[in-house]
Amino acid sequence: MAPWGKYFAALVASAWLSACASVHNTPVNEPAHGSVVDQLHLGFKEVADEDDMLIGLAFSGGGTRAAAFSFGVLSAFDDIPVPRAKDKLLDRLDFISGVSGGSVTAAYYGLKKRAALSDFRERFLLQNAEEGLQTTLSLATMGRALGGGINDQQGLTRWLDAHLFHGATYGQFRAVGPPRVWINASDIYNRVPFVFGATAFTAICSDLTKFPLSNAVAASAAVPVAFAPIVVKAYPGTCTDPLPQWITRSAANRNASPMLRSFASAILRYREGKVPYIKLLDGGLVDNYGLAGFTISRESSDTPYGPLTPQQAVRLRRSMFLVVDAKAGLSGNWVRTPEGPSGAELMQAVADTAIDASVGASYIAFERTMTDWRNALVRWRCGLSAADRKRYGAPAGWNCRDLKFFIGRVGFDQLEPARAAELGKVPTRFHLPQRQVDEVIAAGRDALRVNPAMRDFLKSL
DSSP, rough: OOHHHHHHHHHHHHHHHHOOOOOOOOOOOOBBBBBOOOOSSSOOOOOOGGGEEEEEEOOOOOHHHHHHHHHHHHHHTTTTOTTTTTSSSSGGGOOOETTTTHHHHHHHHHHHHHHHHHIIIIITTTTTTTTTOOOSHHHHHHHHTTTTTSOOOOHHHHHHHHIIIIBBBBHHHHHHSSSEEEEEEEETTEEEEESSSSHHHHTTOOOOOSSSSSHHHHHOOOTTTTTEEEEEEETTHHHOOOOOOHHHHHHTTSSSSHHHHHHHHHHHEEEEEESSSSEEETHHHHTTTHHHHHHHHHHOOOOSSTTTTTHHHHHOEEEEEEEEEEEOOHHHGGGSSSSSOHHHHHHHHHHHHHHHHHHHHHHHHHHHHHHHHHHHHHHHHHTTHHHHHHTOOTTTTTTOOEEEEEEEEEEGGGSSSHHHHHHTTTTTSSSSOHHHHHHHHHHHHHHHHOOHHHHHHHHHH
C-alpha cells in the first residue's frame, strides 16, 4: 500500500474508533433550590484577623513533582517560628491556591491541616496515582483519545477519594477552618479559570457544600487527551440569589482588565443558561500559577481595601505572597533534527508552550495588582479621620504607612545550577520513584530558606 494509503487507512480506523469510544462524563454537582448564598463565602482573610499578617501561597502544576515541591515548602513553613510568638509560620497561613499537581497538596493540607504533614508523603507522594489509568497515546488508546480523552473522570477521582479524601465534600472542606484553599481548573469553552468556590457555584445555582473534593482536584489535574473533561452542570433558574454587582459591571466595562472581564462574562453565561455543561480540564492551561483567583478578588473590589474589611486593612502591616513554581526544564531531542516533534511529543510540546506562555503574564498581572493594592491601601489608611481610625481599631501610635508587601517565586532555579538541572528533569507524572520524591521535597525546603522574599519578610517582622 502506498504511504498515503496507510495514512488514510489509519485515519479511517481512528475515526471509527473514536465513534465507538466516546467518553461520557456525568456531572455530579447537585442543584441548590432557593438561596445558594454562601454561608461559606467568608472574608478574604479569616485566621489572621487576630494578627497583622496576610500570607498566601500558590502551588503550581506539575504532577507529583509539583505536589512534592509544595509539600517541602509547607514543611519548611513549619520549621520557622513567628518572632515573639509561640507558634510557627505555618499556623499563620491565610490562603493557598492550587493547580493540577499542586492542587493535591493544597486540598489535602486544607482538609487535614497540620496532620497532613505526617502522612501525605506515604499516602500520595510515594504512591502510584496512575494505577489503573492508561497513560500513553498508542493505537490501542487512540480511539478513546479522539473520543474525548483516554481516561474518563472516574479513574483518578476514585483513586484520590480512596487514598486521600474519603468522601469529603466541600462542605466539610470549608468547615474545618483556615487557611482558605482555592482549587483551580480551566473552563475550556470560555477559556477562563474555574475556581471551585462561591462565585461559580452561586452562578450555576449548584450546592457547593455537596460537591466532592476529589472531583475538584481531578478536574484541576485533568491533562488534555490523557483525561476527558470533568463536567459540571448549570441549573439556571433554580435559585434566587442575584449575582454580585461586580459581575455585570465588569462584564460590561470595556476598560476592565481582560482577565476580569473574561471571567465576569463567563459567570454571566453560566447564570443565563448559555453554558448548560461546563467542561473542565487542567487548571494550568489558563493559569499554571493559580494566581487568577487572587487577582480577580482584588480587581473586582470597589473599595481601596477590598477584599479585606476596613478593620483588617487597618490592622495589616505585613503581607507575603509566594508562588511555588515546580516547572520542569527543557526536554526533547527533536531540536537536533529537521523532523519532529510528532505524535505525543508534539502534543506535549504544544501544552508546555501554552502553559509556560501563560505563567509569565499571570505573574506580572498579579504583581502589578498587588503593588497597586498596597499603594491604594496606604492612601486610604492615611486619609482616615481620627474617628474612623478609632472605629476600625487603629492602636495608639499607629503608622498608616507601615505596610509592606513581599511578592516572590520559589523555584528550582533558585538552587545550585547542577541541582536545579537535575530537578528540572523530573517528569510530569503522578508516579515517581522514592528517590526523586525525596529530592524534590528537600528542594522545596531549601528553596524556601534561600528565597529573597521570604528572607526580607522575616527581617521585617
